[in-house]
Amino acid sequence: MLVILLRTTLILSAQNPVPVYLDPSKSVGERVENALSLMTTEEKVALCHAQSKFSSKGVARLGIPEIWMSDGPHGVRAEIEWDSWGYANFTNDSCLAFPALTCLASTFNPELAARYGKAIGEEARYRKKEVILGPGVNIYRSPLNGRNFEYMGEDPYLASKMVVPYVQGVQKSGVAACVKHFALNNQENWRGHIDVELSDRALYEIYLPAFKAAVMEGKAWSIMGSYNKFRGEHCCHNDLLLNKILKTDWEFDGAVITDWGGAHDDHQAAMNGLDIEMGTGTDGLTTSVKNAYDYYHLANPLLKAVKNGDVPMEVLNDKARRVLRLIFRTSMNPNRPWGSFVTPEHSKVASDVAKEGIVLLKNDQNVLPVNPKLYKKILVVGENATRKMTIGGGSSELKTQYEISPLQGIKNAFGSQCEVNYAMGYASGPSAYGREIPSKLNADTLLNEAVRMANDADLILYVGGLNKNHFQDCEGGDRKTYELPFGQNKLIGELIRTNKKVVVVIVSGNAVSMPWVNQVPAIVQAWYLGSESGNAIASVLSGETNPSGKLPFTFGVKLNDYGAHSFDKLCFPGDSIKEVYKEDILVGYRWFDTKNIVPQFPFGYGLSYTTFQIGKASVDKTKYAKNDVVKLSVTLTNSGKLDGAEVIQAYIQDKVSSVPRPTKELKGFSKVDLKAGESKVVTLELPVSEWGFYDETSKQFKVEHGQFVINLGTSSRDIKQQIPVTVE
Incomplete structure (x- = not known):
């Protein structure tokens, strides 16, 4: 009987061989070509546009699954509803928050970048994502850019060396890194249409190297286009950037994905290198032709253009081939490893990055590390000591399983040896995307209470800076000023007049002016540090961790110290239509050092104990x-x-x-x-x-x-x- 069954199985197997595209023994290239040969034109087009806010179609008839994507570069974002930007309110999508990439860059440690990438890749894999939308490597051109905290600083060499291991780490987990925003997305004001002009030298020497490294060394499987225009064409369908530089010169074989809503033209979207179109002003409802997914630029208009002969079939095949390649590298990879989520190992990675990234800027009289035996009362001042920094900021917002605040970390470190008190000092108001909501608390009352408590303290730990509110470090709007917001400079000045022992901890993703720099004994740049934030800050303040972070961008004394702000408004932020990078290749320390402008703190700077x-x-x-x-x-x-x-x-x-x-x-x-x-x-x-x-x-x-x-x-x-x- 066994012999008969075996023989029957062999006969059936010979009659119904496994299709090449489903055969794991075949190469990805062979599988892709076989699948492509079996697809209809309609199925190829369907691969090229969204089916929901964060997914695009596969080929159900052939058993090829859809692609699921997620923000962002610092953690896997909470689940979004199918057809709206509202959160789905799942109970199993509270993630671990990793430090922002500005912090990662300040570690100057590529090995740590590899661990970071692998950990976030495992988190995305567990959440069944094929693409994680990050990392970002846009260059820090101005300290007013609302999204600088998501990027890796002002230097193309540093960003290149840090992005490659990050990308490789993510993709070892079977998840595609989507390197963004390609290219020249260096501000949020008018980001959807500002037309950037710059020299070829500046383009190739400053703004492209990190992307090139991610593609040619990191072998990134996907790239996200940027919102802005470059030389008259939107970057999500820009012939020079996508067809010539990315796909021809750099031989990129992955998929180009729009930023959400970044496509604007049927013909350019079809012909200028775009592969997957996402978020084009849709609620997904077919009741409105304008807003239906089938009416995206790469949907029915593309199908019609191919059938009419206006777009060659080979152009569509190239798009479908790239999308299939992305699928076969991720969800249809038989060797794809399993993921894991909010594990102690991942918390250790987040903690190590946070501790290594914190930069000690000043430490007169060795006031740090704090010796609690010398102080009976420590006063912590500042809203950022208690505010959750994973909320707000735009697409990088996270719903965290836990987040240790700086105040809690400081209490854990010193509370058993001395009295630790807290005064809010200032208030910023709640976070809201696209609008600024002032606090209902009285600023004078908060300041006066902090000063009163400072009179009775032996040491003040001030935890302030920026936050993820609109016009701070936030997507959709740039900072309005280089100054600390919410009256903080006045507050710090009053604290200094009351008590000279003030340690300033700045939580931000950008440089800020420091008019009080010569009046305080110690300054710490703490970044957005994720779930382990408070523990990491306390570890450095206590001396458990010896700080080793280095600034990934220059801190100027004033705003017009920076090259982008040394010319007219056309240089930054532009005239709402056009912007010209007049500082050319002299970005960051290249400008400061060449023009002999003394910075507050230079690129690469950081003290130790x-x-x-x-x-x-x-x-x-x-x-x-x-x-x-x-x-x-x-x-x-x-x-x-x-x-x-x-x-x-x-x-x-x-x-x-x-x-x-x-x-x-x-x-x-x-x-x-x-x-x-x-x-x-x-x-x-x-x-x-x-x-x-x-x-x-x-x-x-x-x-x-x-x-x-x-x-x-x-x-x-x-x-x-x-x-x-x-x-x-």
Whole structure:
């Protein structure tokens, strides 16, 4: 009987072979081509547009599943209703909040970026997502940009080195990273239509490198277009950006997804490189032709254009091929690992990123770390000590399973040894997307109460900064001012007049002006730190963690210190129609250092509770060909009494160039952990091929021969040694 059954099974199997697209032994390419050959034109078109707020269709007839996407780069967003922006109110979608990417960048630790990506990928996988909408790598051009907290700072080299392991980590979990916003989405004001103009040099040297690294090194499976225009075309269907640069020059084989509502034209959406259209002003209801999913630019209009011959079938096939490739890499990958959600391991990753990302900006008289034995009463002041920072901010808003506030973390750290009290000090009002709601609390009453309590305190820990409200660090609107909002500068001034022992902790994703900088003994830049926020801040304040974060962008003294704000309004924020990047390649420290503007705190800067000494650096030779790699070695010693970590940074200067170049550009860094008294030899590998500029005539990067200088230090301004080398 067994023999008969086996023979029958073999006969049936031979008569009904597994289709190639379902055969896991075949390559993704073979499976994609087979599936494409079996699909109707209607099914191909259906792949290219949304079916709900956060999903697009598969091919049900062939058993090919739909694609489910989710915000965002710092945690998996709560579930959204099918046809509206309302939350679905599930009970199982409370996530873990990871620190914002500005914090991740400040760690200067690519290995930590890989752990971050893997953890958030596992969270998205558990929630049955195929695409996580992040990370963001738009360049920090102005400190007023409402979404800077979502990005990785002002330097393209740093962002490139941090984004690649993040993308790889996410995709190891079987979830596609969707790198955003491609490209030049560097402000929120008029983001839906502002037309950006800039030189090719600025485009290729500053604004594209992190995207290029994510695609060519990280092998990202998807890219999100940006809302703005570039040279007259919206970036979600921009021929130069998508067809030429992304898909031809960089050989990107993944899918281009619109930002939600980022498509505007039937023909451009079809022909200029877009693959999946999401969120085009729809409620999903077929009662309205205008708002139905089938009337997206890449829906019925595309189907009609293909059937009429206005759009070649191969254009549609290319879109469908890319979407199928995305599906076969994720939901139809037979080796896709299982996910996990809000685990102790993920909390550890979030905690490690938060602790490593916090930057100690000032520490006079070693007031930090706090020794609770010296103080009977500690007063915590500031709304940000208790406010949930995962609420608001736009699409990065999260519903967290837990979030430790700074006040709770401080009480946990010091409460058993001294009295810890709290005064709100100021109030910002509730969070609301797209509008600003003032607080109903009386500002004078809050200030006076904080000052009264400060009279009786031995130490004041001020926890303020920005928040996720509209016109703060929030999608949909830029900051109105470089100043601290909600009367905080006045409050800090009153506290200082009452009690000189004030430690200022700034929670923000942007630089802020600090008119009180010389009047307080200590300043800590704390970022948006996610679920482990309070524990991480308390760990640094107490000395349990020795701070090692470095600023991923420059803190100017005033707003017009920045290149984007040194010209007229056409440079920033534009005239509502057009914007011209007049500072060109001189973004961030490139502007400050080249123009010799003294910053409040420079790029790459951050203090420690211990001290480090850098020995004399050496290079393997002094003359190099353009394809060589400079191997620089230097001994780093922890000369203090505490274990700690330092970031060695190498900046390249081209001494004589045929085109204007910045004074220095970051081209290498290494974060080194050292025990107290320990020394290590640190080696940096610096490819000479990366020292060039983009030549607008030949349209390629060019390294000219001549003398270069390697500036070795611990920030863009703290240069310890200069090593001359020659490129032959």
